Amino acid sequence: MHSPAGGQGLNTSVQDAYNLGWKLGAVLRGEAPASLLDTYEEERRPNAAEMLGLSTKVHRGEARRGEATRQLGIGYRESSLTTDTRAPGEGLRAGDRAPHRTVAGVRLLDAFRGPHWTLLALGTKAPAVGDAVRVVEGPAAETYGTGLFLVRPDGYVGWAGDTDGGLAQYTERFGLNG
Numbered sequence: 001m002h003s004p005a006g007g008q009g010l011n012t013s014v015q016d017a018y019n020l021g022w023k024l025g026a027v028l029r030g031e032a033p034a035s036l037l038d039t040y041e042e043e044r045r046p047n048a049a050e051m052l053g054l055s056t057k058v059h060r061g062e063a064r065r066g067e068a069t070r071q072l073g074i075g076y077r078e079s080s081l082t083t084d085t086r087a088p089g090e091g092l093r094a095g096d097r098a099p100h101r102t103v104a105g106v107r108l109l110d111a112f113r114g115p116h117w118t119l120l121a122l123g124t125k126a127p128a129v130g131d132a133v134r135v136v137e138g139p140a141a142e143t144y145g146t147g148l149f150l151v152r153p154d155g156y157v158g159w160a161g162d163t164d165g166g167l168a169q170y171t172e173r174f175g176l177n178g
Contacts, residue, residue, distance in 0.1 A: 015074065015154075019043060022153035025115060031132075031175025043076045076156055083170055085161035092144055094160040098151045104138030111136050112155050117176060120149040127164035130176045 020040045026032035076082055077095030084094035092099065100109040103122065111118050111134060119129055121137045123146035129135065133150070140146040148167065150159040159170045171177050 018154040022115060025153075026174055029175070032173065036174075039079065039081050043079050043081070081152075081158055083159045083166065085159075085163075085166050086147065092149070092157065092160070094149075094157045096157055098149065098155055098157050099143045101141050101143065103136055103141050106136050106138070108136065112151055115153050117153060117158075117171075117174070118151040120144065120151065122146055122149070124148065124162075127167060129167075129171060132176045133171065 020037075023032070023036050023040060027034050027036055075096045077093055079095055082095040098108065098112065098118075098120075100107070100112075102108070103120065108118075108120070116132060116134050118134045118136060119126055120141075121127075121135065122144050123140035126135045126137050126148070147160060147162050148164060149157050150167065150170065152158040159167060161167060168177060
C-alpha cells in the first residue's frame, strides 16, 4: 500500500487490524460483551482523521515526513477502555503505547507478543490476576516509573495504578479474572 506520507497507510492498517483483532477475539470467546467492538471506531477514528490530515499536508508540501508520519505517538488516553487511577502527572499514562524495555531480564517486546494481556508490576508486587494475564515483575523502569500497568493485547496500556484498587473490576470487563 502506498501513501503520500511514506507508508503510513500500511502502519495504520496494521494498527487497525490489531485493535479490532483482540477485541473481536475476546467477543468470540465469550470473554467480553459485543459492545466492546463499538470501541474500535471510538479509538481508531480520531487517529485516522489525524493521519489523513497529515497525509494531505505532506502531499501538498505543507509538512515533512518525520516522527508524526511514523505514528509512534498514537494513543487512546480518552478511550472508554482506558483507566488510570494515579494522580495526574507527566510521563506514561493509561492509553499510551507501552514502551519496549528490558525489565528484570525480560524483553517487554517479547512479553507483549501474542494475543494476551500483560501486567507489569514495577517497583511493587503484582496482585493475583487470572491465568489469561502474563505477569512481569521488576524494579521501576525508565519511562514507566513505579506502579502497575496492564497492557492490552495491542500493546497499549489499558489500566495503570499505584495500587491494585480497581484492577479486578477492569479485568472483569474482559473476562480475565477466571
